[in-house]
Amino acid sequence: MVPDKKRGSxxxxxxxxxxxxxxxxxxxxxVGYLRTRPAVERYADALPARRAxxxxxxxxxTAVVPPAPREAAPVRAPAPTNAAPSRPTPALGNQxxxxxxxxxxxxxxxxxxVEPSEPPPVAIDLPPEPSPVPTVAAxxxxxxxxxxxxxxxxxxxxxxxxxIENGRIASAAxxxxxxxxxxxxxxxLPREVVGRQSANVDYVSGATESTDAFADAVADALAQAK
Amino acid sequence: xxxxxxxxxxxxxxxxxxxxxxTDAARDDAIERAFGWFHQIERCCTRFDPESxxxxxxxxxxxxxxxxxxxxxxxxxxxxxxxxxxGAFDPTVxxxxxxxGFCREHRTGRLVRLGPxxxxxxxxxxxxxxxxxxxxxxxxxxxxxxxxxxxxxxxDMAARELEPFAHFAIDxxxxxxxAGCNPEGRPWTIGIRHPRLDRALIDTVTVSGAAVCTSGxxxxxxxxxxxxxxxxxxxxxxxxxxxxTTVGPTAMLADALGTAAFVLGPVAGAELLERHxxxxxxxxxxxxxxxxxxxQRRYQLGHRTHAAAC
Numbered sequence: 001m002v003p004d005k006k007r008g009s010x011x012x013x014x015x016x017x018x019x020x021x022x023x024x025x026x027x028x029x030x031v032g033y034l035r036t037r038p039a040v041e042r043y044a045d046a047l048p049a050r051r052a053x054x055x056x057x058x059x060x061x062t063a064v065v066p067p068a069p070r071e072a073a074p075v076r077a078p079a080p081t082n083a084a085p086s087r088p089t090p091a092l093g094n095q096x097x098x099x100x101x102x103x104x105x106x107x108x109x110x111x112x113x114v115e116p117s118e119p120p121p122v123a124i125d126l127p128p129e130p131s132p133v134p135t136v137a138a139x140x141x142x143x144x145x146x147x148x149x150x151x152x153x154x155x156x157x158x159x160x161x162x163x164i165e166n167g168r169i170a171s172a173a174x175x176x177x178x179x180x181x182x183x184x185x186x187x188x189l190p191r192e193v194v195g196r197q198s199a200n201v202d203y204v205s206g207a208t209e210s211t212d213a214f215a216d217a218v219a220d221a222l223a224q225a226k
Numbered sequence: 227x228x229x230x231x232x233x234x235x236x237x238x239x240x241x242x243x244x245x246x247x248x249t250d251a252a253r254d255d256a257i258e259r260a261f262g263w264f265h266q267i268e269r270c271c272t273r274f275d276p277e278s279x280x281x282x283x284x285x286x287x288x289x290x291x292x293x294x295x296x297x298x299x300x301x302x303x304x305x306x307x308x309x310x311x312x313g314a315f316d317p318t319v320x321x322x323x324x325x326x327g328f329c330r331e332h333r334t335g336r337l338v339r340l341g342p343x344x345x346x347x348x349x350x351x352x353x354x355x356x357x358x359x360x361x362x363x364x365x366x367x368x369x370x371x372x373x374x375x376x377x378x379x380x381x382d383m384a385a386r387e388l389e390p391f392a393h394f395a396i397d398x399x400x401x402x403x404x405a406g407c408n409p410e411g412r413p414w415t416i417g418i419r420h421p422r423l424d425r426a427l428i429d430t431v432t433v434s435g436a437a438v439c440t441s442g443x444x445x446x447x448x449x450x451x452x453x454x455x456x457x458x459x460x461x462x463x464x465x466x467x468x469x470x471t472t473v474g475p476t477a478m479l480a481d482a483l484g485t486a487a488f489v490l491g492p493v494a495g496a497e498l499l500e501r502h503x504x505x506x507x508x509x510x511x512x513x514x515x516x517x518x519x520x521x522q523r524r525y526q527l528g529h530r531t532h533a534a535a536c
């Protein structure tokens with residue numbers, strides 16, 4: 001391989017990884033800010049009116065994204081691995097002649113642009129114990145229908161069914177669990193997710209297998225709904 | 227990332243009022259934008275979608291490719307960490323993971339297209355970046371895995387978005403960022419998952435204004451039943467530790483160095499963390515615990531009673 005002069009630059013920045021990570025955050029934020037600014041400006045326009053309607057000092061709030069469906073529980077939303085719609089892209093074969101433009105172009109459907117007055121987004125219900133889990137309000141990413149997906153962990157496999165209505169997740173449920181143990185442990189999943197904020201600790205660091213498996217299953221189902 | 231993300235805004239204690247952003251709508255907007263970062267970064271950097279910018283990049287070998295900041299920044303950072311750790315952290319570990327069944331998208335049996343046949347000996351040294359042009363050159367076919375770095379970046383972006391609120395928590399599948407105080411007006415108390423018992427804690431830390439990330443051998447088992455934490459230098463599973471928890475100023479840094487420290491083991495891993503001002507807790511498969519020198523003083527390991535009000 002040809003020695004590359006760019007290695008030098010990697011070497012140099014490696015000495016201050018913290019500065020590099022902070023710089024990365026600022027760079028990406030700067031890019032994203034251009035996209036979110038229209039929403040910010042729209043919000044600013046509406047602010048005086050909204051303030052007039054609001055109490056001067058609102059009570060402190062615990063977790064609510066988006067406007068919570070009654071339950072005060074903190075919000076869980078899956079960040080689906082495969083949930084993103086595929087944008088039209090040039091065929092890969094056409095990209096070799098020039099620096100390929102694979103940059104993420106701001107698109108009108110970017111999920112960071114949020115209408116302040118948007119209606120409350122849908123909740124994911126996780127039977128058999130319905131525990132509304134509002135998802136992030138996203139644009140219409142999915143085709144309507146019911147989709148099945150699998151996730152797995154050391155205990156076995158979990159199948160999730162996800163219902164898409166009007167392009168959004170209407171509900172998600174555990175359809176099957178093929179685990180070494182009784183399905184009963186799964187039934188506590190939604191409660192467990194919330195229960196991780198117990199009396200003793202605020203949060204837990206380290207993934208739980210059961211929630212990961214369910215999240216995988218939901219992401220797998222959503223991938224088919226593109 | 228395929229994980230659950232929780233955002234909790236509004237700690238700081240029952241008597242606190244927030245004068246900077248005084249409406250629910252402002253808070254909800256910020257939270258929406260914070261979640262939006264997870265979607266955008268995931269969409270860009272996932273290797274499970276052949277149409278992601280990352281996967282389109284890896285389909286082009288031997289030519290400079292201009293990429294977006296959202297891909298360039300985490301990739302450049304990952305390469306810097308790889309240099310710093312002499313390959314104990316390596317974003318090209320993807321091809322080894324793929325060889326061990328990790329290209330299979332979960333349990334569907336659906337194989338993810340990996341582009342050209344990955345070379346078995348690729349390393350981070352086959353990836354070159356040009357900061358001026360935000361361009362990337364791959365010397366050979368390889369699989370890039372930005373998983374840990376991209377998730378860390380998304381957490382940091384969300385934290386940046388929520389900065390005006392002073393008190394908030396972000397939980398992305400057990401990788402966390404905690405700002406300000408919890409709703410009782412104290413620093414956030416974080417349980418560390420027991421590496422052998424799914425629902426038990428092995429310790430706690432008390433943090434404010436920091437990311438807490440844990441890499442464990444219990445995560446995302448491969449088809450052979452082994453951990454996904456592969457030593458990129460050998461292609462074998464790293465076995466000297468069961469979990470590593472890192473605390474640091476950014477999730478990107480804490481997650482990447484935690485992954486490297488897991489591979490390096492408790493001694494070299496602790497040196498790495500301390501060199502970059504991070505603290506960490508190491509748990510071996512025999513459940514022995516090691517900590518960096520400042521861990522106890524800065525984050526009150528196991529001290530879950532009456533942290534000073536903040």
